[in-house]
Amino acid sequence: MIRDGDTRVLQPIGTIRTAFSRKEDAPAQGALRPEGVGTIEVLPEYIDALDSVDTFSHLILLYALDRPESVQMRPVPLLGDSPTGLFATRHPARPNGIGLTVVSLLAREGATLTVGMVDMLDQTPLLDIKPYVPTFDAFPEASEGWFAGCRDRAATPGRA
Amino acid sequence: MIRDGDTRVLQPIGTIRTAFSRKEDAPAQGALRPEGVGTIEVLPEYIDALDSVDTFSHLILLYALDRPESVQMRPVPLLGDSPTGLFATRHPARPNGIGLTVVSLLAREGATLTVGMVDMLDQTPLLDIKPYVPTFDAFPEASEGWFAGCRDRAATPGRA
Numbered sequence: 001m002i003r004d005g006d007t008r009v010l011q012p013i014g015t016i017r018t019a020f021s022r023k024e025d026a027p028a029q030g031a032l033r034p035e036g037v038g039t040i041e042v043l044p045e046y047i048d049a050l051d052s053v054d055t056f057s058h059l060i061l062l063y064a065l066d067r068p069e070s071v072q073m074r075p076v077p078l079l080g081d082s083p084t085g086l087f088a089t090r091h092p093a094r095p096n097g098i099g100l101t102v103v104s105l106l107a108r109e110g111a112t113l114t115v116g117m118v119d120m121l122d123q124t125p126l127l128d129i130k131p132y133v134p135t136f137d138a139f140p141e142a143s144e145g146w147f148a149g150c151r152d153r154a155a156t157p158g159r160a
Numbered sequence: 161m162i163r164d165g166d167t168r169v170l171q172p173i174g175t176i177r178t179a180f181s182r183k184e185d186a187p188a189q190g191a192l193r194p195e196g197v198g199t200i201e202v203l204p205e206y207i208d209a210l211d212s213v214d215t216f217s218h219l220i221l222l223y224a225l226d227r228p229e230s231v232q233m234r235p236v237p238l239l240g241d242s243p244t245g246l247f248a249t250r251h252p253a254r255p256n257g258i259g260l261t262v263v264s265l266l267a268r269e270g271a272t273l274t275v276g277m278v279d280m281l282d283q284t285p286l287l288d289i290k291p292y293v294p295t296f297d298a299f300p301e302a303s304e305g306w307f308a309g310c311r312d313r314a315a316t317p318g319r320a
Contacts, residue, residue, distance in 0.1 A: 009169050010256045029296045042247075046255070048233035051245030057303035059247075062222070062258055073208035085211030087202075087289040090296070095206070096170045096287045098222055098258065102297055127256045129247040133307045136189045136250070137262055138300040139292065143217035147293045 012125035014042035014111075016063060018118045023067070028078040029090065030101045030117035038103075038118035040126060042111040050129075054108045058132035059115065064125040065097040079150040088145065099124075102132055172285035174202035174271075176223055178278045183227070188238040189250065190261050190277035198263075198278035200286060202271040210289075214268045218292035219275065224285040225257040239310040248305065259284070262292055 018038035020026035027033040042050060053059070074083040075091045086094055103115035178198035180186035187193040202210060234243040235251045246254055263275035
């Protein structure tokens with residue numbers, strides 16, 4: 001991270017490759033279409049940072065939402081029908097444009113990771129990889145909020 | 161998000177207030193000391209983006225790790241004993257310096273959120289708030305990787 005006064009500058013650590021070149025092709029959330037497989041190409045200078053990554057079954061990816069629409073405070077979410085506060089949605093047009101997806105780790109070969117549950121567009125810049133640790137990250141009892149029932153919409157053509 | 165060629169510039173959307181002014185006082189992960197309560201002060205221009213946030217019991221906070229040490233590819237993790245690949249750890253000194261914590265939402269009053277399970281240092285710049293949705297984010301069956309057993313270290317003085 002490069003600091004410049006009160007702003008922070010990001011630089012990709014790698015690239016995410018998926019079969020989704022258009023927003024219409026990608027699922028709204030990877031978990032809704034778990035068979036979606038993609039590839040993470042980490043830059044060679046970070047290969048030592050990948051040691052032990054393959055002891056985890058799931059990873060948290062942070063990435064740049066680099067094909068933004070303009071930010072609206074109350075967008076209509078992909079999985080909803082009515083305007084909703086942006087911070088109560090996972091809508092991709094958001095301040096700072098950082099996306100988050102929990103993926104399953106299927107294989108590692110050198111600096112290349114094969115992952116499942118992807119929802120990112122092809123060529124998305126990768127910003128961070130964190131291990132998904134159930135003790136810190138899994139709260140199955142949490143409220144689904146307004147998303148309750150959105151699994152039923154997963155079969156909608158275009159947006160899984 | 162402001163784009164500048166291949167780099168991206170971040171600007172805080174608010175400030176996280178906690179009782180932890182020094183790294184030695186903060187838990188390594190908020191879930192290890194769930195009684196830790198903090199306050200999120202969102203900037204007034206984002207108040208409409210908070211609509212419906214209080215329909216969720218848990219939120220994902222992304223924030224700037226703004227008091228960095230130098231990045232090492234294989235640091236010794238807070239909860240471990242031996243050097244481990246950075247992307248297999250939640251160590252705070254990492255490229256792009258973005259921290260992630262799942263917090264419980266205890267109350268909202270205007271642009272101020274009271275949250276539990278905090279592990280951030282006081283005055284940490286907030287970058288994003290996302291709703292925690294179990295369908296997308298809770299994988300209790302995921303592997304704990306090398307973190308397995310780290311709950312037993314939670315009572316270590318200094319670093320919960």
